[in-house]
Amino acid sequence: MSARILDGKAAAADVAEALRPRIAALLAPEASGGIGRPPGLAVVLVGDDRASAVYVRLKTRRAEDLGMLHRQVTLPASTTEAELLAIIDDLNADPQIDGILIQVPLPRGIDKDRVLDRVHPRKDVDGFHPVNTGRLWQRRPTFIPCTPAGVVELLKRTGVALGGKDAVVIGRSNIVGKPMVALLEQLDCTVTLAHSRTVDLAGVVGRADIVIAAVGVLEMVKGDWIKPGAIVIDVGVNKRDDGRLGGDVEFNGAAKRASWITPVPGGVGPMTIAMLMANTVRAAEQART
Ligand code: NDP
Numbered sequence: 094m095s096a097r098i099l100d101g102k103a104a105a106a107d108v109a110e111a112l113r114p115r116i117a118a119l120l121a122p123e124a125s126g127g128i129g130r131p132p133g134l135a136v137v138l139v140g141d142d143r144a145s146a147v148y149v150r151l152k153t154r155r156a157e158d159l160g161m162l163h164r165q166v167t168l169p170a171s172t173t174e175a176e177l178l179a180i181i182d183d184l185n186a187d188p189q190i191d192g193i194l195i196q197v198p199l200p201r202g203i204d205k206d207r208v209l210d211r212v213h214p215r216k217d218v219d220g221f222h223p224v225n226t227g228r229l230w231q232r233r234p235t236f237i238p239c240t241p242a243g244v245v246e247l248l249k250r251t252g253v254a255l256g257g258k259d260a261v262v263i264g265r266s267n268i269v270g271k272p273m274v275a276l277l278e279q280l281d282c283t284v285t286l287a288h289s290r291t292v293d294l295a296g297v298v299g300r301a302d303i304v305i306a307a308v309g310v311l312e313m314v315k316g317d318w319i320k321p322g323a324i325v326i327d328v329g330v331n332k333r334d335d336g337r338l339g340g341d342v343e344f345n346g347a348a349k350r351a352s353w354i355t356p357v358p359g360g361v362g363p364m365t366i367a368m369l370m371a372n373t374v375r376a377a378e379q380a381r382t
Contacts, residue, residue, distance in 0.1 A: 096325070096351040099247045105363035108246065109159060112374050116159055119377050132377035133162040133190040134218070134369075139177060140170035140200040149196055155366050161373065162189060170200045177203060178211050185213040191380055192218030192373035197268075215379065218372035221268060229275050236372050241273040243364025244305060244326050245280070251324055251353045256281035261297055263287045263314065263341070264307035269328055273305055294318075306341035316346015325354040328361045 121127030134156050138149045149165060156163035166180060177199075184193045193216045199205050214224040220238040228235035237245075248255060260282040264270040270286065277284045287297050298304055298318040306314050307328035319325060329341030340357030348354050355361055 096348040096354040099250060099326070099353050099355045099360060101243070101247065101355060101360040101363045104247055104250055105243075105367035108364070108367035108371060109155065112159060112370055115374050115378070116161065119374070119381070123381075126381070128377060128381050130189065131160055131162045132192070132373050133164070133187075134192045134194065134373045135164045135166060135184045135187075135190045136194045136196060137166045137168070137177070137180065137184075138196045139168045139172050139203070142198060145196045145198070152194070152366055152369060155370055156373070159370060161370070164190065172200070172203075174203045174207065177208055181208070181211045185211075185216060190216065191376040192216055192369075194219050194369065216376060218369060218376055219268075220272070220372065226267070226272070229272060232279060236376070237276065237368075238268055238272045239368040239372065240269050240307075240328060240361060240365045241276050242368040242371075243361055244273060244328065245276050246364060246368070247326060247355060247361070248280070248303070248324065253324065253352075255303070258282050258302040259285070259300055260303035260305065261285045261287055261301040262305045262307065263291075263294070263298070264309070264328070266307065269307040273307065277303070277305075304342075308341045310341060311339050312341065312343040314342040314347070316343040316349060319347045319350040321350050322352045323350070325351045326361065327355050327357050330357060330362065 119127050119132060122129045136149050136152055138145060153163045153165055184190050193212045195208055209221045212222060214222045217225050217236050220236040225235045260277045262270050262273045265286055265288045274284050274286050285297055287294055295318045299320055301323060303324045305326045309329055311331040325342055325347050327340035327342040331339050333339050338358050
């Protein structure tokens with residue numbers, strides 16, 4: 094078998110196009126059901142992490158392309174936690190801003206949880222606030238973290254009936270692995286959450302119809318672990334020795350056995366950004382009511 098490629102760039106472009114009429118509707122005056130302005134996204138970048146700067150640029154570029162208001166707040170690594178919290182308070186109160194994203198990692202000395210908890214849950218377009226996490230697990234309307242939300246969109250594009258499938262998520266972070274488990278459960282999959290203490294990861298992966306790798310270790314999921322016909326979604330972004338990017342899955346080997354597979358780059362990454370735009374549009378629509 095040779096896997097079909099799940100093209101994240103094409104999927105992200107479709108998600109973005111579907112947002113355009115919703116953004117146009119928001120521009121209408123309040124009397125006509127809009128909010129009289131574009132959706133507003135604020136992205137806060139603290140310090141000089143180069144990868145973060147690249148991600149922030151990609152996010153603001155996509156927002157600009159969609160005609161959204163985007164404000165980038167760039168702060169030096171010497172910023173104190175109190176200063177950062179005060180900036181978040183201002184953005185929470187700003188009527189032009191619907192969504193606030195705090196780019197992680199944050200510099201040492203700043204308590205990430207205290208900072209992320211300060212973003213108002215109604216503007217938490219990353220879906221990291223504990224209130225939104227709880228709502229996700231209770232299947233209530235919420236902002237779903239962008240990366241796992243993007244993975245769900247990709248899974249749906251396969252056209253495969255997902256209910257009852259055995260899925261494994263490798264990696265248990267709050268931003269990818271754990272919300273991914275909640276979403277797969279909502280799709281009626283039977284889910285295993287694997288991590289660094291999992292015994293016999295090869296065996297666990299070998300039984301799975303759906304494999305989601307979110308680890309951050311280059312090609313740690315071997316091609317011959319994959320069950321023939323499985324769907325493989327590679328969230329990992331790792332730098333190879335030659336500077337090129339690679340995923341958590343040994344792509345060539347896995348592609349020989351899987352039915353569908355995402356490339357790195359060009360798979361989950363573009364979808365993460367598209368889902369951030371979708372969450373921001375939703376936040377603006379909720380500002381209307
Ligand atoms: P974290 O570092 O927060 O979590 C990594 C997880 O992998 C941990 O749960 C860890 O287990 C597990 N792990 C580490 N080593 C192994 C191993 N040998 N076997 C099994 N599990 C292992 O990572 P993130 O969730 O933040 O990110 C994961 C990857 O996804 C990274 O490459 C990141 O760059 C990428 N990413 C990509 C995005 C995109 O848009 N494409 C967005 C976000 C992340 P334990 O808990 O036991 O330590």
